[in-house]
Amino acid sequence: GIQVEQSPPDLILQEGANSTLRCNFSDSVNNLQWFHQNPWGQLINLFYIPSGTKQNGRLSATTVATERYSLLYISSSQTTDSGVYFCAVSSSNTGKLIFGQGTTLQVKP
């Protein structure tokens, strides 16, 4: 099956810093999503981005499908950005998502 690798596994930032999270996947995908999981367990949709570039406020994402990777950019980080960021992909028509191991982000004030 498809493999999803995220890096780095852990990241500690000072408030106001910028960061880039990476997601590599081993096969063609028809769906790629970035999620932020808050401390209560809720998976919050950040981007649905099987290809191309999108921006939403301080966050942006780019997926280069031909090279099988996606990047999530966080600018001017805030303490509320802390949590686990997951990349998830699907290569089937069922919508079944395969998750990476996640990046745990801690933003210090």
Added chain:
Amino acid sequence: DTEVTQTPKHLVMGMTNKKSLKCEQHMGHRAMYWYKQKAKKPPELMFVYSYEKLSINESVPSRFSPECPNSSLLNLHLHALQPEDSALYLCASSHYTEAFFGQGTRLTVV
């Protein structure tokens, strides 16, 4: 509205109990999913329902029994669980593109 609602938020059950988790969506999505997430791990798929029919069972033990009464509702019936089944259970829905997740049920088996 992109909301998926799960109840209850927390559940403690004994190994001989029978309980059910519930999930509801009103986005008109025709696919619904159950995922299980252990601490410090990513979510893992358990079941997929497509047009109210079970289409994927990821070799889940029979003590977990899914049910899709209609296109908006998804249940997960639990019976004779083990302590290692304690986890966060997440429901999701999609129309085979972007998926939306509920806030999860945190289950503890004692």
